[in-house]
Amino acid sequence: MFESAEIGHAIDKETYEAQVPALREALLEAQYELKQQARFPVIILINGIEGAGKGDTVKLLNEWMDPRLIEVRTFDQQTDEELARPPAWRYWRQLPAKGRMGILFGNWYSQMLQGRVHGQFKDAVLDQAISGAERLEQMLCDEGALIIKFWFHLSKKQMKARLKALQDDPLHSWRISPLDWQQSQTYDRFVRFGERVLRRTSREYAPWHVIEGVDPHYRSLAVGQILLDAMQAALQAPPQTRHNPHIAPLGESIDHRNVIDSLDLSRRLDKEDYQEQLITEQARLAGLLRDKRMRRHALVAVFEGNDAAGKGGAIRRVAAALDPRQYSIVPIAAPSEDERAQPYLWRFWRHIPARGKFTVFDRSWYGRVLVERVEGFCAPADWLRAYGEINDFEEQLCDAGIVVVKFWLAIDEQTQLERFKEREQISFKRFKITEDDWRNREKWGQYRDAVGDMVDRTSTEIAPWTLVEANDKRWARVKVLRTINEALEAAFKADKKSR
């Protein structure tokens, strides 16, 4: 979930200064339009890692916009009055009215996260709090509110550097953080439980936006732009769209960078290394699947990637290591008649492996947020809710002991072109290249955005995405095998711990 927020998003000062005036003006205009219409409030939630620029961003928003129409609320210590009433009372009394904006800093999410990180309760109670937050937000959206949730992120290394800098700065050293962020364990727990919270509460009516917090120019422009897009969309929506809640749009990152670009596609293996490593990893996989600890688990491997990225070849190298009775490969193409008569995920549920078994999905449920999104085969509301549905689905698999590994095989446009041309030359490969493939190339940019959103919203601690640099097929095949092996070993190790 935080992959895209650790790639070093940055905007140079010149670009920043060139863009700010127009953004400010548009935000102010949106704000006055909001006041004029007085149809709905804007509720902005600010959460995330200490030192990632939450406070500075809120300050900036107040400078950019008309602060008379913004209420900034913090929820630190409960007052006596608040302590004497149900916990939610303090949030209700601070809600912005229709036509106004409220920035809730330290909201219901901070409370549940702090409680969980400090070990005041376990996951079941955290889940109760999460479900309470969902009901609250659902209700607010049904009542017309536009909710925008920002999570400011830093990698652990970035956070440490940032805290150090703040500590040394006399202007900031008075800041006391509610969690003891100096401890590396606190960061780990905060990120782990934060991910659980984000996974469950990123719903289509109020999705989270994860913002990388290192570069102030980037984070300010990113927040401003998301805010502006969401407000403009909601202000333009017809008045009675109560069952089509304001969906804060997903958009391209403002510095045009996404996780895919941060891959080093020049990575490669020479033939000798490849053959040695391939054999080693294949033997290791065969051993792991024969291991008696495998009886408590199953394995699901998802292969997605650019056309001609080499999914088929990678899958064959995985299969080559194994007894055919132990695995099955499910190629996902257009759904059958039976499948069309069922909810979207049904066709995947039917192929879930039993304990001890291994299923390879050659393309998968991610088609919903890739090809169906890009080609317009389903409505935006449908693919937007799919992220949450897929996370729920994979969580159920993981809870049942299934190890889920997901690969995106990435190549660049030039490599794809070469492979397409090559395929047209070789008779037995010619069937692999169609008009559709050429057409898809024209949508390269749209697919890139869709892949970025997919990774951001569905790469979870329990089922992370592995991005595979696949310009070199050898590198890709070995990385795939090694990733599977490491995931299985980690699962076996976790068993031991929990016993």
Place this chain on the structure above:
Amino acid sequence: MFESAEIGHAIDKETYEAQVPALREALLEAQYELKQQARFPVIILINGIEGAGKGDTVKLLNEWMDPRLIEVRTFDQQTDEELARPPAWRYWRQLPAKGRMGILFGNWYSQMLQGRVHGQFKDAVLDQAISGAERLEQMLCDEGALIIKFWFHLSKKQMKARLKALQDDPLHSWRISPLDWQQSQTYDRFVRFGERVLRRTSREYAPWHVIEGVDPHYRSLAVGQILLDAMQAALQAPPQTRHNPHIAPLGESIDHRNVIDSLDLSRRLDKEDYQEQLITEQARLAGLLRDKRMRRHALVAVFEGNDAAGKGGAIRRVAAALDPRQYSIVPIAAPSEDERAQPYLWRFWRHIPARGKFTVFDRSWYGRVLVERVEGFCAPADWLRAYGEINDFEEQLCDAGIVVVKFWLAIDEQTQLERFKEREQISFKRFKITEDDWRNREKWGQYRDAVGDMVDRTSTEIAPWTLVEANDKRWARVKVLRTINEALEAAFKADKKSR
């Protein structure tokens, strides 16, 4: 939640036999239309008390309709195949396809209830299961499914009689029930946790229908009619209503009886008894509110009722007992400008008492499902979701130690007419009677239905409705005071237990 299902709903044989042929024909027609359109599946969940006619009803539905288009699924013991996969897999594989009906007998709800009743886990884990069920059903509805949930209910006494009868019947004595229903504690726990499950999962896109199970004619017609109404509404809805999910309509009970009719409005107190009891209860209330145990609680009393039912007089008798610094009375009329700029429940949240205090709501948040529903001030989707929102709201109050008592003061039409006329005669009461009051009288039947639904959907174990027979004002006033006193004493007692 089960109030309406303990009033002895019944349909005589003649009426039953006269109505069944038309119902059957209409159901069959709907079934074929469903098949023809093949746009969505119908998923029917069957749950409830043992012996309440679940099995017989399912059998009957198969006789009435075309069984080739119905799949009846039971989920008893998990098979080996099922045990080897995530728990939800067994449900996914049994889902009916678009155009077909599936009756799920022993579904996700049975599993979580059995686990909780048997003490295999606590409330937090039950809540996790509930939230999983909500996600599943929300997703199914988003995918177009029509979900109809039936809870078959019997009072404890009725259940015992029914089990006894079954036991003595050689045709039925082989039936073994999964829970040991002979134990009275099992019934209590099942009903208690059942109510928690119903309260949380009765959402506007898939509400529960509670069916009193004693009389086979009544329960069969009731189920058939609800099924028919829901299917017809969904079949007639325009094709792309995906964000306007099929809402199974709430309707008048088929035997035209509801909880309000079952009140004995002739109950009265003579003057002497009244004065004695009034003073006793007032003194008791004053004592309870001064009690130091009150520091851990607050008290909220909601007064709703027919026009001229005597709410004001009853409230005055409550207040008369108390120190004015300890209570406040909040009259609810049309919302102010500030209140209209906020979500519906905001105007009530702002008046929630601090610990130790007592707030009387003279009319309340129930306006949403009474006057706003009947007068069409809000859309059906809004008042339908309000039941769940109100239950969530009151649960938060109760969790914070607030004792919530809710009164519906009921009078009959004749008594109301007399009081209206009397008011017109007495000068200082004349301001109490308006054109609106006369107009409301014409909607007596609609208000009656709305009150019935309100009680069914919001009378919960934690915040039950008290229906007050108010033709006699003395009877009503004493009953109100006594109910408040008993609720406070019960709360104090529960404190002691939990310490």
